[in-house]
Amino acid sequence: MSVKLPMYLDHAATTPCDPRVVEAMLPYFTETFGNPGSRNHCFGWAAEEAVDQARRQVASLIGADRKEVIFTSGSTESNNLAIKGGARMYELAPAGSGKPRGHIITGNIEHKAVLDPCKRLEKEGFEVTYLEPGPDGIFTAEMVKGAMRDDTILVTIMWANNEIGTINEIPEIGKLCHERKVLFHTDATQWVGKMPTNVIEDNVDLLSLSGHKIYGPKGVGALYVRRRKPRVRLIALQEGGGQERGFRSGTLNVTGIVGLGKACELCAQEMDADRERLGKLRDKLENAITSRLDTVQVNGHPERRLAHMTNISFGFVEGESLMMACKDIAMSSGSACTSASLEPSYVLKGLGIGDDLAHSSLRLSLGRWTTEEEIDFAIETIVGAVEKLRMLSPLYDMHKEGIDITKIEWAAH
Numbered sequence: 132m133s134v135k136l137p138m139y140l141d142h143a144a145t146t147p148c149d150p151r152v153v154e155a156m157l158p159y160f161t162e163t164f165g166n167p168g169s170r171n172h173c174f175g176w177a178a179e180e181a182v183d184q185a186r187r188q189v190a191s192l193i194g195a196d197r198k199e200v201i202f203t204s205g206s207t208e209s210n211n212l213a214i215k216g217g218a219r220m221y222e223l224a225p226a227g228s229g230k231p232r233g234h235i236i237t238g239n240i241e242h243k244a245v246l247d248p249c250k251r252l253e254k255e256g257f258e259v260t261y262l263e264p265g266p267d268g269i270f271t272a273e274m275v276k277g278a279m280r281d282d283t284i285l286v287t288i289m290w291a292n293n294e295i296g297t298i299n300e301i302p303e304i305g306k307l308c309h310e311r312k313v314l315f316h317t318d319a320t321q322w323v324g325k326m327p328t329n330v331i332e333d334n335v336d337l338l339s340l341s342g343h344k345i346y347g348p349k350g351v352g353a354l355y356v357r358r359r360k361p362r363v364r365l366i367a368l369q370e371g372g373g374q375e376r377g378f379r380s381g382t383l384n385v386t387g388i389v390g391l392g393k394a395c396e397l398c399a400q401e402m403d404a405d406r407e408r409l410g411k412l413r414d415k416l417e418n419a420i421t422s423r424l425d426t427v428q429v430n431g432h433p434e435r436r437l438a439h440m441t442n443i444s445f446g447f448v449e450g451e452s453l454m455m456a457c458k459d460i461a462m463s464s465g466s467a468c469t470s471a472s473l474e475p476s477y478v479l480k481g482l483g484i485g486d487d488l489a490h491s492s493l494r495l496s497l498g499r500w501t502t503e504e505e506i507d508f509a510i511e512t513i514v515g516a517v518e519k520l521r522m523l524s525p526l527y528d529m530h531k532e533g534i535d536i537t538k539i540e541w542a543a544h
């Protein structure tokens with residue numbers, strides 16, 4: 132078995148740029164380098180044409196009109212613009228009036244790029260409900276309905292979760308929001324380009340997507356802003372030249388935008404085949420690990436999830452040691468580095484998973500160029516590492532002897 136090391140199984144964090152994307156971008160660095168805002172010469176027109184083509188490519192991937200695509204620097208910015216810009220536009224009372232400004236619903240296992248804008252809005256006088264999912268990690272329309280109030284102005288629920296890949300009830304939540312005339316945003320960073328998307332049929336008002344998750348360049352993304360039924364308005368976060376219909380001032384990142392457009396076009400053509408192939412490889416990986424090792428669990432809903440990723444907790448191993456033992460494989464652990472310590476993932480904790488199991492979890496996410504040989508290598512490496520670490524674990528020995536570790540009363544010295 133020969134595989135090239137180190138191996139990359141962290142495509143939910145970022146993807147390599149597709150060479151076809153790079154090729155499409157190249158002329159826009161040196162030849163067609165104009166500013167699309169230069170309306171009075173052919174350099175500007177050519178750049179504007181390229182941006183317009185990219186707008187169509189992005190729009191086509193999500194079933195939108197090209198005029199509804201606002202280019203941004205990525206999903207963090209798209210989320211901020213949608214959530215802060217949406218809440219401030221549709222507020223019930225102005226800041227400083229002393230009156231409640233409006234109610235927002237989100238989930239407690241959303242990405243920080245949603246949670247932090249929500250926290251900012253709380254400081255500004257908005258009220259936020261953070262829904263808690265069940266152990267499968269899914270947010271349903273029923274949950275959102277239960278949290279809706281007369282003063283709810285915005286709902287923001289991610290389409291698919293970045294750590295466990297679970298898929299929320301987006302069309303149903305969107306339908307509910309439309310019935311209640313509440314603005315609906317979805318962070319679709321992990322979903323778009325992997326699964327068919329139609330913002331009209333799926334009842335979405337605002338949708339965030341990012342280039343680097345779909346084999347495009349980093350630092351470029353888009354926000355879909357619905358123009359009809361309803362026509363969504365936002366308060367811009369940055370002001371200046373009035374580009375992007377005034378929603379996002381600043382000279383456009385033409386090369387990045389061209390790359391994002393090409394990446395969207397390729398996803399539209401290839402996502403069904405990619406999904407099928409990667410789903411089989413993911414299942415092979417998961418089945419081998421769960422059948423060869425005991426005391427492991429797959430986190431999140433077993434079916435309602437993205438095909439190319441899995442999140443697995445391993446009992447009786449220490450997370451950092453497991454990562455070290457598998458250092459030829461790039462993957463994510465269930466621990467997040469904070470300045471002072473390793474914190475267990477709040478997403479896994481949100482599903483009711485304890486600190487120890489959260490720390491000893493791995494997120495493995497496959498991509499367009501992942502091969503079967505790589506998966507075979509990953510299986511042997513991970514299974515071998517867990518077996519080795521468990522051989523050194525007295526707790527695992529006790530567990531094998533049938534002792535319930537959770538009931539042990541440890542002596543204090």
Ligand SMILES: Cc1ncc(COP(=O)(O)O)c(C=O)c1O
Pocket residue numbers: 143144204205206207208242244289291292293318320321340341342352
């Ligand atoms: C669900 C989700 N939202 C937002 C982001 C942030 O995206 P970007 O890196 O484009 O700012 C990410 C990336 O990790 C993500 O997975």
